[in-house]
Amino acid sequence: MQKKFEVNDYGEFSKTISESDVYLFAGICGDFNPVHVNQKEAEKSRFKNRVVHGALISAFISTVLGTVMPGPGTIYLEQNIKFIKPVFIGQTITAKAIIRDIISNKACMETTVINQDGIVVAEGTAKVLLP
Amino acid sequence: MQKKFEVNDYGEFSKTISESDVYLFAGICGDFNPVHVNQKEAEKSRFKNRVVHGALISAFISTVLGTVMPGPGTIYLEQNIKFIKPVFIGQTITAKAIIRDIISNKACMETTVINQDGIVVAEGTAKVLLP
Secondary structure, three states, X not given: OOOOOOOXXXXXXXXXXXXXXXXXXXXXXXXXXXXXXXXXXXXXXXXXXXXXXXXXXXXXXXXXXXXXXXXXXXXXXXXXEEEOOOOEOOOEEEEEEEEEEEEOOEEEEEEEEEOOOOOEEEEEEEEEEOO | OOOOOOOOOEEEEEEEOOHHHHHHHHHHHOOOOHHHXXXXXXXXXXXXXXXXXXXXXXXXXXXXXXXXXXXXXOEEEEEEXXXXXXXXXXXXXXXXXXXXXEEOOEEXXXXXXXXXXXOEEEEEEEEEEOO
């Protein structure tokens, strides 16, 4: 039986981001921007510390969509994201997704990422094909 | 001396995506959607094969922005991306970024990812703070 989805269906995913997450991520995608992997350079930046890649923060949204809500079988069509606050190594983030609209087999999702203090670090929308 | 940026400044980044890229990426972000990491389930999907995470394709755009154009020191503000075609393990992708507009110290970038056959697999826009 096919799962039924409804507006306001919600899911989330949390993770404490380790140094190894950031370094492996840099190795996979090739983004060795010093602001992510060079402590000395990062200290000279506006953030005064190494910052987690925005693209990694954005990946946690894909994790919610692909594994929690709507879940396995979801196909990612479109993502819009604004990076609002920096995330640092050791912080615990929670990516949240809620269905805002369903048209035929497509859903528009509102997506938000907060840190351990409940501060929004990124927000946006996503479009997916429902499983 | 500060680097001067101009409209139409261009950069790109290419990589052949390995199975280990996809598996490490899944381990980092937690997206174990079977369509990415389960060959048998993926064969039953519309794609008939394991598909690279869209969020990984999108990360290569961050790589161009953060390491090539505009380059180190760039701060990612916003990303909009549409996933147009699936990318499979072993394919070689090229992420491209071109400056379309500069307002004060912010740039609007047009971003495109193509595969080894020149077919667009993802496209969108990004806003960055220039270094």
